[in-house]
Amino acid sequence: MKKTVTVSLGGMVFILQEDAYYKLDSYLKSLEAGFAQDPDHIEIMADIEARIAEHFKGSFPNSDDVIGLSEVLRVIEIMGNPNDIGSQQHSGKASEPFFSNRRKKLYRDTEGSVIGGVCSGLGYYWNIDTVLIRILFVIVALWGGGGVLIYVILWIVVPEARTVAERLEMTGNPVTAENIGKSFHGSGKRTK
Amino acid sequence: MNVENSKAQMRKGVLELCILSILSRGDAYTTDLINMLKEDEMLVVEGTLYPLLTRQKNAGLLSYRWEESPQGPPRKYYSLTQKGREYLSQLEEGWANLVNTVDAIRTRKNA
Numbered sequence: 057m058k059k060t061v062t063v064s065l066g067g068m069v070f071i072l073q074e075d076a077y078y079k080l081d082s083y084l085k086s087l088e089a090g091f092a093q094d095p096d097h098i099e100i101m102a103d104i105e106a107r108i109a110e111h112f113k114g115s116f117p118n119s120d121d122v123i124g125l126s127e128v129l130r131v132i133e134i135m136g137n138p139n140d141i142g143s144q145q146h147s148g149k150a151s152e153p154f155f156s157n158r159r160k161k162l163y164r165d166t167e168g169s170v171i172g173g174v175c176s177g178l179g180y181y182w183n184i185d186t187v188l189i190r191i192l193f194v195i196v197a198l199w200g201g202g203g204v205l206i207y208v209i210l211w212i213v214v215p216e217a218r219t220v221a222e223r224l225e226m227t228g229n230p231v232t233a234e235n236i237g238k239s240f241h242g243s244g245k246r247t248k
Numbered sequence: 249m250n251v252e253n254s255k256a257q258m259r260k261g262v263l264e265l266c267i268l269s270i271l272s273r274g275d276a277y278t279t280d281l282i283n284m285l286k287e288d289e290m291l292v293v294e295g296t297l298y299p300l301l302t303r304q305k306n307a308g309l310l311s312y313r314w315e316e317s318p319q320g321p322p323r324k325y326y327s328l329t330q331k332g333r334e335y336l337s338q339l340e341e342g343w344a345n346l347v348n349t350v351d352a353i354r355t356r357k358n359a
Contacts, residue, residue: 091299103301136295
């Protein structure tokens with residue numbers, strides 16, 4: 057027994073088995089990263105998604121068909137991997153990793169928050185125990201009230217980590233389908 | 249070095265010319281283009297075509313329109329613009345020269 061995921065692709069709806077979904081998702085993400093330099097990458101991706109949808113529809117014409125991993129692999133083979141496709145424009149760069157942006161971003165961690173998630177977010181960002189940051193804020197607040205002001209400003213300015221991808225960016229994990237999958241299953245748990 | 253790789257590079261170089269050439273005979277929807285190019289073994293992976301089409305379109309060589317399809321969502325039909333025709337004739341000239349030059353090099357006797 058396998059879980060399924062319903063997706064919309066190129067204006068059509070498909071049901072994919074979970075492993076097929078993750079494979080397709082990571083494929084599309086790597087393609088998109090490959091085209092990221094291209095100013096037209098949104099249009100190119102839309103065209104490619106439409107073509108993939110056409111392939112799926114060709115093999116599975118009924119709307120309640122479930123698409124498995126083998127079909128996804130078959131279509132990826134036909135469409136080509138990012139190196140084959142991307143090398144046309146920037147050859148030489150083709151072997152660069154697709155996810156080089158392992159940089160952390162500062163978000164508010166509202167899932168592990170006491171007030172607004174600012175301290176928890178800073179904890180991830182600097183890789184320090186959140187408790188220490190909270191104590192520091194409290195001390196500064198008692199000292200002259202500046203801590204409260206700083207906290208409120210950060211609360212307003214720093215965005216909340218809403219999506220799984222943003223949570224991964226916050227914790228410094230690369231945004232890959234595998235990691236997104238992991239976070240789905242253990243949502244809310246710290247992955248330090 | 250590998251032969252397949254070198255051949256692929258050659259094909260990629262003239263793919264642009266082939267797309268314009270097919271479209272000069274009539275409008276086509278992306279999948280038609282893919283099928284024709286694949287039949288002639290000009291295209292190995294389909295993904296290669298999309299960035300190329302988008303670039304040619306943005307350069308004003310192609311235009312496209314959406315057309316309803318019998319099943320599924322509307323399809324993109326590409327057609328060659330006037331600018332595309334001029335571009336194609338220049339490419340064709342370049343291609344003819346290239347073929348001549350390469351043949352001349354290949355068959356030349358070393359003095």
